[in-house]
Amino acid sequence: MSTITTLFPTFLYRAEVPRAGQMNRDLEAVSMSLAMDDRAGLRWAEKHGYPGYTSYASLNDLAWRFPEFSRLVKVIDRHALAFARALHWDLRGTKPMCDSLWVNVMPEGGSHTSHIHPNSVISGTYYVAVPDGAGPIVYEDPRLAMMMAAPPRKDNAPREFKAHVSEYPKPGSLLLWESWLRHEVPLNRAEGNRISVSFNYCLGSE
Known part of the structure; x- marks a missing residue:
């Protein structure tokens, strides 16, 4: 008799935020305003070859500046x-x-190369706008570099056996993962902007 046991699983948390329509409209309006007015963010994106706009290196207090982001953080906190x-x-x-x-704010033709989020424990993304045909977020098996001579998986292997897994969000989707999990955003081939809010969580006192 033999058994196979699952060890060391990798978890992806997904939630669909209910009644998110108005919150998304508010977030989209603020995001597009920032994409026009945040000159420091636009300069950083241009310097680093980041298509579209990100406030990653320019504004780190969005929840303090804008009630729209403060409300979103309260939602994410629970999850x-x-x-x-x-x-x-x-x-x-x-x-x-x-x-x-x-x-x-990722326009048509934009992408985000493979990366992790150091110095945090939980990372994630909330999706404000996802145009029809926008690509997924793709997660990489964290053991990939250690597989050495392991043969490739069959094309019809179950999802949990694949080396790369694609998750297709929609407006109102919230995805959370442990920050060491490598991920990327392939080329956005859809017309229109793919707007998302990314974040990191650390552990702090109650």
């Missing part, structure tokens, strides 16, 4: 805590706290 509990973390009097949050 981040639920995710931490699902991961069976021993929080020891701490809780996940939003450490940084930034807007991404």
